[in-house]
Amino acid sequence: MQEQTVLLGNIPLMNSLGTSIVNGIYRIVINQILQSPGIYYSTGLDHNGISVYTGTIISDWGGRSELEIDRKERIWPV
Structure with missing residues (x-):
């Protein structure tokens, strides 16, 4: 075994502008986060501080469907 x-390959260095130059053209890195199919739940506060x-x-x-449940247990499409 040897x-x-x-x-x-080459990984370009990022400059002070947050871009890289590849073959004389400015390039940026865009992250893409993909969520798997399913149901996701989250909680937050509205403008009155209510969950x-x-x-x-x-x-x-x-596409995706988003539903919101308020404090009176009403379901609203978002």
Whole structure:
């Protein structure tokens, strides 16, 4: 068995503007966070400081549905 270093590619350095220059063109890195299909629950506070519960339904195909439950247990589409 022989140990060998293999060069897979170059990673450009980021400049002070938060961009990289590749072949003379400014490039930026955009993060994309994907959520798996399912139901996600979260809680937060409204403008009066009252707890609001939110449920997000993400389907395999198509868009997502978001529902909000207020303190009177009413369900609102968001």
